[in-house]
Amino acid sequence: MQDGPPPVKARGLVKRYKEVLAVDHIDLNVRSGDVYGFLGPNGAGKTTTLRMALGLIVPSEGTVELFGRDPMREGARALAGVAGFVEAPRFYPYLTARKNLELLGALDGAGAASQIDEVLETVELSPRAAHRVGGFSHGMRQRLGIAAALLRTPKLLILDEPATGLDPAGMRDMRLLIRRLADEGITVLLSSHQLPEVQELCDRVAIVESGRVVYEGALADLRRQGGAGYRLRCTDDAGALEVLRRQKGIERVQSGEHGISFEGEESDVGALSMALAGAGIGILALTPELATLEDLFFRLTEDGAAPDRRGPGGASESETPTPARGNETLAVAK
Amino acid sequence: MSSVASAPPLAKRLAAGTRRPSTLVVYRWELRKLVSQKRTYLGLGLAMLLPLIFVISQLVRGHPPRGADSIFASEIFQSGLATPVLMLTFLAPFFLPLIAALVAGDIVAAEDNNGTLKTILTRSVDRGQVFAAKAAAAITYGVVAVYLSAAVGTLAGIGAWGFHGVRTFSDTFVSAPKALLLVFAANGFFLIPLLAVISIGVLLSTITRNSAAAIVGTLGVTLILAIVSQIPGLEGLHPYLLTTQYFAWQGLLRTPTDWAPITHSAWVCALYAGPALLAGYLVLLRRDVAGG
Numbered sequence: 001m002q003d004g005p006p007p008v009k010a011r012g013l014v015k016r017y018k019e020v021l022a023v024d025h026i027d028l029n030v031r032s033g034d035v036y037g038f039l040g041p042n043g044a045g046k047t048t049t050l051r052m053a054l055g056l057i058v059p060s061e062g063t064v065e066l067f068g069r070d071p072m073r074e075g076a077r078a079l080a081g082v083a084g085f086v087e088a089p090r091f092y093p094y095l096t097a098r099k100n101l102e103l104l105g106a107l108d109g110a111g112a113a114s115q116i117d118e119v120l121e122t123v124e125l126s127p128r129a130a131h132r133v134g135g136f137s138h139g140m141r142q143r144l145g146i147a148a149a150l151l152r153t154p155k156l157l158i159l160d161e162p163a164t165g166l167d168p169a170g171m172r173d174m175r176l177l178i179r180r181l182a183d184e185g186i187t188v189l190l191s192s193h194q195l196p197e198v199q200e201l202c203d204r205v206a207i208v209e210s211g212r213v214v215y216e217g218a219l220a221d222l223r224r225q226g227g228a229g230y231r232l233r234c235t236d237d238a239g240a241l242e243v244l245r246r247q248k249g250i251e252r253v254q255s256g257e258h259g260i261s262f263e264g265e266e267s268d269v270g271a272l273s274m275a276l277a278g279a280g281i282g283i284l285a286l287t288p289e290l291a292t293l294e295d296l297f298f299r300l301t302e303d304g305a306a307p308d309r310r311g312p313g314g315a316s317e318s319e320t321p322t323p324a325r326g327n328e329t330l331a332v333a334k
Numbered sequence: 335m336s337s338v339a340s341a342p343p344l345a346k347r348l349a350a351g352t353r354r355p356s357t358l359v360v361y362r363w364e365l366r367k368l369v370s371q372k373r374t375y376l377g378l379g380l381a382m383l384l385p386l387i388f389v390i391s392q393l394v395r396g397h398p399p400r401g402a403d404s405i406f407a408s409e410i411f412q413s414g415l416a417t418p419v420l421m422l423t424f425l426a427p428f429f430l431p432l433i434a435a436l437v438a439g440d441i442v443a444a445e446d447n448n449g450t451l452k453t454i455l456t457r458s459v460d461r462g463q464v465f466a467a468k469a470a471a472a473i474t475y476g477v478v479a480v481y482l483s484a485a486v487g488t489l490a491g492i493g494a495w496g497f498h499g500v501r502t503f504s505d506t507f508v509s510a511p512k513a514l515l516l517v518f519a520a521n522g523f524f525l526i527p528l529l530a531v532i533s534i535g536v537l538l539s540t541i542t543r544n545s546a547a548a549i550v551g552t553l554g555v556t557l558i559l560a561i562v563s564q565i566p567g568l569e570g571l572h573p574y575l576l577t578t579q580y581f582a583w584q585g586l587l588r589t590p591t592d593w594a595p596i597t598h599s600a601w602v603c604a605l606y607a608g609p610a611l612l613a614g615y616l617v618l619l620r621r622d623v624a625g626g
Contacts, residue, residue, distance in 0.1 A: 092450055
């Protein structure tokens with residue numbers, strides 16, 4: 001469902017720092033209701049992109065709009081309904097948690113400050129409300145960051161590594177909170193290194209490498225395109241290997257401790273099962289194995305999917321190929 | 335966050351809506367931040383301490399300072415109201431600009447370094463509002479520092495030497511109530527050049543993103559201007575140097591009141607303060623906020 005302008009729409013976003021091209025013609029399309037994962041290795045340009053989205057840094061080229069409004073042109077008006085933090089959330093260490101929220105609530109306008117108790121309760125910081133933030137642990141500051149974001153009654157929540165520094169229970173709670181907020185209709189743009197977290201939470205993702213988007217689309221599509229892997233256990237491994245290697249459409253055949261793994265299209269696997277039966281080999285188990293996000297992430301970011309286009313002499317926009325999408329990208333990645 | 339599942343729904347908040355805050359709200363919070371920081375009181379404490387030290391030392395010494403070129407130096411034992419005037423003469427060239435620079439140079443840079451600038455700039459306030467509120471808070475601090483120093487000097491002086499009339503620079507005598515009014519006004523007119531110093535401090539704080547550099551830079555500017563005022567052959571520049579304006583208030587303590595240095599100071603200081611504030615505003619408006 002898409003009502004009105006999309007929560008985030010970036011077109012040709014570029015950020016140059018002298019000789020370094022930090023963000024290289026990034027396009028993003030976060031749709032209403034998405035829990036959108038924004039992935040990439042350190043230095044890939046994620047935080048810079050999020051800073052541009054929030055109007056904190058000025059793009060060298062391109063535009064970003066939040067619900068159709070450009071933060072560079074419209075300032076704080078463009079952030080209506082938008083909340084979140086980039087890198088670690090920062091607060092005034094000499095003020096208590098409550099005073100920090102009162103301050104931020106005051107800067108959000110009338111009505112926000114009345115929700116302080118509620119948001120403190122949501123992130124379980126009510127008992128520490130009267131304590132100075134200077135004494136808070138990293139995890140408590142992350143939670144206070146979420147509380148501060150919730151004060152803004154967001155329709156779009158931009159979170160940069162929200163689970164960083166949290167213990168396993170904290171990470172689980174953070175996931176639960178994000179899931180719950182998403183269920184309540186808040187669009188979430190989540191930058192994260194925690195691939196299992198993204199896999200669990202996100203329905204759409206963008207993967208960036210060297211400042212470029214190397215994949216943007218549905219996570220399910222990505223995983224499907226990542227290769228239909230299968231694992232086979234049978235009565236005669238040696239005989240099965242011979243059949244597999246002869247069989248059309250079957251690739252990457254490998255024998256291991258837990259059986260034989262291979263890749264192939266569904267129709268070819270159907271033909272394979274017939275061929276195995278014809279060769280008198282009994283199939284004990286034939287199970288599909290979808291690539292994990294982690295597999296795909298490393299494939300996209302380490303296998304040369306993104307050509308090196310850093311530096312000031314990089315291709316001009318007209319020379320720049322459209323950032324790869326879906327199949328095209330994975331075809332390169334493979 | 336195990337209560338996540340049981341926490342109240344956000345739907346009502348989503349429906350609530352908010353109104354954008356005024357610059358006055360941002361300004362009030364800038365003041366609250368200043369009030370909450372210990373270092374704020376360092377400058378104010380020093381501004382109060384120096385007049386006290388002066389009065390105590392003169393009481394112990396028992397006679398007026400010799401060789402002082404101000405008529406008020408010889409007057410301090412005659413009236414407590416001479417003390418704040420003398421203190422303003424002593425503190426105007428360096429100490430009060432230093433106190434003002436401590437906050438003005440820090441007010442944007444510290445937030446940038448701590449990362450809280452990005453925190454407030456992702457709320458419902460524009461950069462222009464934040465800049466205006468910070469500049470106003472720095473000016474407020476300067477006003478408080480000057481008047482605290484004057485108040486302590488006045489009270490300590492009166493306590494030590496009584497509430498009597500004083501002689502002016504024109505060697506005329508003014509009554510105690512009028513002298514008190516003149517003390518108040520003199521400090522007010524000293525705020526004109528101090529406003530220019532604060533504006534330069536806020537500009538440097540915005541540009542350098544480094545509190546120490548901005549504070550030292552602000553003092554450096556006033557120091558350079560003071561040196562320029564001593565260079566032979568550059569006398570023609572004197573009327574336009576910021577440091578010359580530090581003493582424009584003395585026109586008040588003449589009979590009749592000499593308004594010429596005060597009005598001159600007003601427009602000269604505006605030439606320093608206006609461009610500095612405008613430049614600071616424009617820099618913050620278009621600048622990357624990447625700190626923290």
